[in-house]
Amino acid sequence: MCMWPSATTNWITMMCLKKSWLFTFSKFLIAPSPSTLRPAITFAFIMAKQLRDDVQEAYNLIKDLEPTTPQEYILKGVVNAALGQEMGSRDHMKIAQQFFQLVGGSASECDTIPGRQCMASCFFLLKQFDDVLIYLNSFKSYFYNDDIFNFNYAQAKAATGNTSEGEEVFLLIQSEKLKNDYIYLSWLARCYIMNKKPRLAWELYLKMETSGESFSLLQLIANDCYKMGQFYYSAKAFDVLERLDPNPEYWEGKRGACVGIFQMILAGREPKETLREVLHLLRSTGNTQVEYIIRIMKKWAKENRVPI
Structure with a gap:
């Protein structure tokens, strides 16, 4: 819980990075359609790709899968990251990070868009945001006006202290779902404050309904x-x-x-x-x-x- 700052209180509390590791893999990853994957993981693949909330069922479907292709390794990473986020499980987050690193560091994938996405996701989970930006910048041109990419890119910019550019990128996002997400609101509020625009941060709060998130x-x-x-x-x-x-x-x-x-x-x-x-x-x-x-x-x- 955030409290008021004191000499012993670290005022920066990293926001929960829910869904932040998920990039638009579908643009480059899904050359084969989900139906060409093993039948047992088709539903899990679709669920993870579309950001559905039944993460536990997705995990149950893929937990015994021994991955043999980059797509399957990425799927295991995505679902473990989602479950780790939902459960607050460091073990699942660590597994996800390892799967992403395995794909992104492989000779066959390291220079591909999905491979670089994996490395960005790996460093996102490790909260090494300078490294995240190195990889995001390497394929940024392929995701022009992509809301999910911008959502991640803006967070990485803000997390490395570039709140001015972070604010600009957050404001490019068009998706109402993302704009109503607490992660978006909290990071944008932080950017506003760091950029000496506290009134705009206050207005974000005033637009929210009373809830745990508004608190x-x-x-x-x-x-x-x-x-x-x-x-x-x-x-x-x-x-x-x-x-x-x-x-x-x-x-x-x-x-x-x-x-x-x-x-x-x-x-x-x-x-x-x-x-x-x-x-x-x-x-x-x-x-x-x-x-x-x-x-x-x-x-x-x-x-x-x-x-x-």
């Missing part, structure tokens, strides 16, 4: 905005978190963000009028510390003739 996005906004010194939106996010969950850490985060806004007002980096909303956020808290902070802010406002 997680609030945590991300609160933490990342705090880290970036974007205290106004950090305070707003912590305020909602505090009202949803009376965890004292959310009050501590809101307190720190509100004090941060006040310091920016004193330095002339934030409009004085913002103080009114800061006081409103503080008054919504029942913590005993709040009155002391409010008194200091109101005293300054009175001395500087700032209407509150």
Whole structure:
């Protein structure tokens, strides 16, 4: 669970990379149709290719398969990665990574598009995103305007710190299904914040229905905005978190963000009028510390003739 940043808290929490390892293999991999594969794995192949959710059944169909072709090795990798993601199983993720590496490193496949896709997938699972980009860039031209490719490419860009290009690529995606995926929303929000556009990240949250995912996005906004010194939106996010969950850490985060806004007002980096909303956020808290902070802010406002 993301909490507000402190000296000992790592504010970067890698987002779950659900489905991120799956590229559009079908464009190059499926020269033979699924019907030419062994009958026992036909359904599993179709299921994996189409991103259906019955991953366990797909795994049951292929778990005893001894792969003999690159397609079958890739299928084993895809299904193990999907199951590993669903179950939180490092063992399955490790197996998937090994299958992808086996195909991508083979002499017959290393210079093919599927082979390079496999190496990109392998490094994605290892979270070695600089290496991911080396392989993605090698066949990027074949996937012009491909939403799934862009979904992975944007994540890799953002994960290596290039949030500006990551944002651009995320915004190229047209698929409504992907655009409503929490992974898309959370990474785009992070890009917005790192690119000094916290209001756009906040608007992503406002468009979401109340859910566990919207709560997680609030945590991300609160933490990342705090880290970036974007205290106004950090305070707003912590305020909602505090009202949803009376965890004292959310009050501590809101307190720190509100004090941060006040310091920016004193330095002339934030409009004085913002103080009114800061006081409103503080008054919504029942913590005993709040009155002391409010008194200091109101005293300054009175001395500087700032209407509150």
